[in-house]
Structure formats: structure tokens, C-alpha cells
Amino acid sequence: MAEHLVDLGYEVWGLVRGQANPPVRHLRELRGDVRLIRGDLLDQGSLIAAVERVQPDEVYNLAAISYVPMSWQQAELTGEVTGLGVLRVLEAIRVCSGISASRSPGRGQIRFYQASTSEMFGMVRETPQTEQTPFHPRSPYGVAKVYGHFLTQNYRESYGMYAVSGIMFNHESPRRGTEFLPRKVSLGVAKIKLGYERQLRLGNLTASRDWGFAGDYVRAMQLMLAQDEPADYVIGTGVTHTVETLVDTAFSAAGLNWRDHVVTDAAFIRPAEVDRLCADPSKARDELGWEPKIGFEELVTMMVDADLQLLAAGPHASEEFADAW
């Protein structure tokens, strides 16, 4: 996101929490021209101070506890960060802009983007999913995101704020955290290919996801804040694949047969599963002119190639976090 906004000529500020936050090093390597400011979604005062200091035109809230299995283990924290964190960012914008029920924002108001998720559809009521599809979240993460989604809509309706949500389906890249399936698989394939490991332990192979490339999705986020009228959009490819197909595609990209290496491990089965997600992104296509450029096979191959390159430096070149939770 930061990279895309810098390319568009934005001055970008990133909110950083904690005392020593390892990802900050990556951000600095990636883009020296992103400025950093301290703050935490659990700390209202710090968010108000950040908005006062930066005086932003746009605020993108991509911060969350976003790993679904962790949200059962730390359900309250997930609610605080992923749910109430949205309230605190919206309140910081509202307070700093002097907005109240009787005083609407004028021109030049701060525009707010909330990262909503296809996990809100959960046990899906219809396929494919649109902006009108009812929610039925299946994890504390999904429930917290539904809160953030409706709160964003509520601040738009209550205060006239330009506050919108992008209902993002799974989006991946070589920078994806190693706990998420596509990166866990691409890293696992690279390790097996390079002879560092022989097995990859996974959970449910029958679930389906609409997987896209994160670089395509951040374009949609920026476009959503550049419209005349604020509105929510479903962002996805419209094509769904099973976990097994993703695994097969990744192993094939490295000239391997997944059946020789993948072991099913109950530790990675979730208390409740989201079986099948598939986006209908027609509203984004018609109103934003948005379309994904990278397809499924290209995405998976890109991730496998990137991890083969990364691990050429040795088996521990990646920072891993693939516990079962």
C-alpha cells in the first residue's frame, strides 16, 4: 500500500506500535521515503496525536489481528484491535476534524478506508458474494471485522464522513506472512525443492478461496477514496480454487508432486471453517474501473519463485511463524 501511494506522489506516514517493531526494518528497506509515527489501535490518545501531527487527507486502516486461528486463542484481544480499533481511528478523525452530530464535515475532510474482509460472509448465504450478501462470520476475527464494517458505515451515515470499506477477498504476495496458507505453501515447496525438508503439514484441503494478488488490491483501496461519493466495494477476482488446487499448482511450479510431500495434520483444522468464498466484483469493475491484472497461476508461481530465491541463501533466510495456534 505504501509503495503504491508513494508511486502516486503521496506523502505517506505509517503508524508503528510497540517499542521495537521488527517489520519497521523491512519498511525502511523497502521505502526510505515512508515517514513513521508512533501509535497503537488500543490507545485512543496516541491516534488523536497522530492525526493532529500528520494532518492527513486520507487514512487507510489495514491494521488488525488478521490470522483467523489466532482469533480463537485471543478472542478478546482480536475484538479490541480488529473491532474497537476501528472505532478509535474513526473517533480520532472525528475529534480532530471537529465533527459532531450537529456539525458535518465540510470540504477537505479526512477520507477513511477500512479493510473489511470476505471472512464476514463466512457460512455464505449466496454465491458469488456481493455488497448485498448478508454476513455470517465464522470466527472471532470475522465477528470483529463485521463490527468495524458496520461502524464505518454508521459514521458515514451519522456524521456524513467519507468513510468506506473494501470487502477484500484473500490477497497474497511474496510479502505475505508465513502463517497464511499460500505463503506457507510457497515456502514449504521451496524448502522441499532445495532439499531442506521433505514434508509439508497442512489442515483442510477442501476449502475454496478467491485468491488474488495484493498489488492489485491496493489499487482498489486508493480508488475507493478517490470517488465523488463514498461507497463500499467487494474486491476479488471472481474465480475460486480449492486449497488442494493451490497446493498442486505450487508444487507443480517447482516440478514436484504434492502427494509425495503433503501430510494432513489435525492441528491445522479450525473449530469452524469457511468452506467456499467467491467474489462478484462487478460493482468495482463498473464504478471504479478496477480489474485484477495477475491471475491465480501467475500469483502462485510468483510466490514459489520468490521463496526459491529467498531460500537460496540458506534454510533459515525466512522469518517463519507457522504454528498451529
Ligand code: GDP
Ligand atoms: P483465511 O481464509 O483468511 O483464513 O486465510 P488462510 O490463508 O489462513 O487460510 C485459507 C484456507 O486454507 C482456510 O480454509 C484454511 O482452513 C486452509 N488451510 C489448510 N491448511 C492450512 C494451514 O496449514 N495453514 C493455514 N493458514 N490455512 C490452512
